[in-house]
Each structure stands twice: as C-alpha cells, then as structure tokens.
Amino acid sequence: MTVHDLSAPPAKEGRTHQLELTGSEHRAVEELATDLAATPPQLLDHPSWLERARQLGAQLPSRLREAVRDYRHDPGVQGALLLRNLPTGGDTLPDTPSVKDSVERTATVAAATSALIGLALGELVAYREEKSGALVQNVVPVRGLESSQSNAGSAAELELHVENAFHPFRPDFVGLLCLRSDTVTRAGTRVASVRQALPLIDEADTKVLLQSRFVTAPPPSFRSGEGTWAHPVLDGSPDDPNICVDFNATTALDDEAAQVLERLRRTFGQVAQSVRLAPGEMVLVDNRVVLHGRDHFAPRYDGRDRWLQRIFVHLDNRRTRGHRTGNGAVMV
Numbered sequence: 001m002t003v004h005d006l007s008a009p010p011a012k013e014g015r016t017h018q019l020e021l022t023g024s025e026h027r028a029v030e031e032l033a034t035d036l037a038a039t040p041p042q043l044l045d046h047p048s049w050l051e052r053a054r055q056l057g058a059q060l061p062s063r064l065r066e067a068v069r070d071y072r073h074d075p076g077v078q079g080a081l082l083l084r085n086l087p088t089g090g091d092t093l094p095d096t097p098s099v100k101d102s103v104e105r106t107a108t109v110a111a112a113t114s115a116l117i118g119l120a121l122g123e124l125v126a127y128r129e130e131k132s133g134a135l136v137q138n139v140v141p142v143r144g145l146e147s148s149q150s151n152a153g154s155a156a157e158l159e160l161h162v163e164n165a166f167h168p169f170r171p172d173f174v175g176l177l178c179l180r181s182d183t184v185t186r187a188g189t190r191v192a193s194v195r196q197a198l199p200l201i202d203e204a205d206t207k208v209l210l211q212s213r214f215v216t217a218p219p220p221s222f223r224s225g226e227g228t229w230a231h232p233v234l235d236g237s238p239d240d241p242n243i244c245v246d247f248n249a250t251t252a253l254d255d256e257a258a259q260v261l262e263r264l265r266r267t268f269g270q271v272a273q274s275v276r277l278a279p280g281e282m283v284l285v286d287n288r289v290v291l292h293g294r295d296h297f298a299p300r301y302d303g304r305d306r307w308l309q310r311i312f313v314h315l316d317n318r319r320t321r322g323h324r325t326g327n328g329a330v331m332v
C-alpha cells in the first residue's frame, strides 16, 4: 500500500492498527500456511481442514496475534487493520481468475493465510446464497460486468457500503488479501468509518439516521434474498454508533430521510481513504463501523488483473446457530 494509506493522520485521536511482518514472521506464517494448505482433504470448506486451521491459527507469530486481538477489542478511529508482508504463494500464482462468482475451494498458501488470520480473529462464515457459500472468495474484474455495483465491476466506482447490509447477520469483519494489485490505474479499496464521519454529521441528521426510516436491498452477488424491513442507519451508542448502509442499495422511506441519506453519502465521500493494497497486504475492516468500496479501474483481462481474496468473520457463532446446518460455517 502506498499513497493515501492508513498511516495518514486519523480524523481524531485514536490508534491506527497496522503491522508489517518481519522476514522471520513472514516465514513462520508461510510455514503454517503451507502446512495447512497440504492438510487433507486440502479443501477450504471442509470441517476437518477448518479444525486444523483453528489449531494452526493459534500458532501464528505472537505480534500478529496481539495485533489481531487488540484490533478486535477496539478497531480504532479508522476501523481497519492493515497487515503487510503476508505470504501469498507469490511465484506460483496462476492467472487471475476471470469468471463471475469465482471462489477458492482447493487450499492454497494465500487462502490458507486468510483462513489462519480470520480464525485468529473469530469464526469464518459465508452465505449459501452468495458465491455458493465458499469461505474464501475471489474479488476480480469480470468481462461484461464492468459497470456492475458488485466486486466484479471495474469501470464504475463501487459505492461505499457495509457488507451485506440487508442481512440480519452481516459479517462483523471483512478481510481482503491482495494477491495482485492493479498496476496500471492503481485502484484502491476505499474505507471510511462512522467514527471519522460522525463529527461531520449535524445533530438533526444524526437523529434521523437513528430512526427506522431506511430499507436496504440485497447486493447483486446474492442469488436470492429479501430487502430489509425498515431499519436505522445508525444504532447503538449515539456517541460511537454502529452503521448499516449501502449507498447503492439503501433507500429512504420519506423525503426528509432521503435528504439526510444524500448528505451522509457526501460526508462519507469526504472522509474515505483509498487503500492501495500491494501483494501480501491484507486489510480487515470492522463491518459494524466501516464502509468500504473501490476506485474505478480498467482491467486488461490478460491474467494479471487485480486479484483480492475475501473472507467474512463473525465474532459469535452462537448467534447464528439456527441458520447454520450442522454447526458448519455456511448460513442458510
């Protein structure tokens, strides 16, 4: 990550969470990820592979475990954790996938790295109706979907959103590990937290945002799903609220709320930072307080396009037990 990075001064007092692994820490993670990738049946979504991933996750270098634990306790003003110098199996990477809804099923060093970190943070989860319920999903540009408001798009900027804002059990955290960056236009992941935006929202608007005057539709990645019941955009502590909004999918139920929503969109546009991930960098965003999106870019479809791998994390899997068959990782 280079320009406009998370080391830019935060909007107000607070920690910026980031950690660059040393050479020996990198090798230690690589060894664990290589061991995990080779663990039978070498399938990411398999219960026995995930059991091994939980065990090996506990052996990650202590500075990494500390950084994750600290971030989990309080995600800071920016709500993001940036990890650098992670292994991705760099020299042996295949071409960037190019098809819609591409996912990783067979274990690789990169996918194992994401799984180890996700399981150190909490529980890996996926949605049966999205990307066939795979735990590690590819974020790649897809030909024909350039203008889509999904992670397969490119020509259009992907609007700031909370991941799966419509869902009663949206992820608590989203992780994006970069395998290949967009070397031409240097497209970044945009991040903006409600902790940064709140001081810029006036009190009257905050009041409206705390009321159930909004609805949100499922994103294009979901095969099916109902739009939400009326919900507030802000909830919890008025001083440090959670946020639930998708500027492409949330609509207001009345004119006043629509104006407030539009002002909120502009405010978030002001505080958003572009995180230009380089290969081996992973950004985790706290999906309760951070909106994310993506700059527009021009893919070449030559096998070398931008390639991220995405994971979702829940902190408490008892909450969703009734939605997960056999206590597995996929919500139905």
Ligand SMILES: O=C(O)CCC(=O)C(=O)O
Pocket: 139, 151, 158, 163, 176, 188, 189, 190, 292, 293, 294, 308, 310
């Ligand atoms: O491409 C990116 O940087 C982020 C895309 C996104 O919003 C997602 O995959 O959830």
Ligand SMILES: [Fe+2]
Pocket: 151, 161, 162, 163, 292
């Ligand atoms: Fe997203």
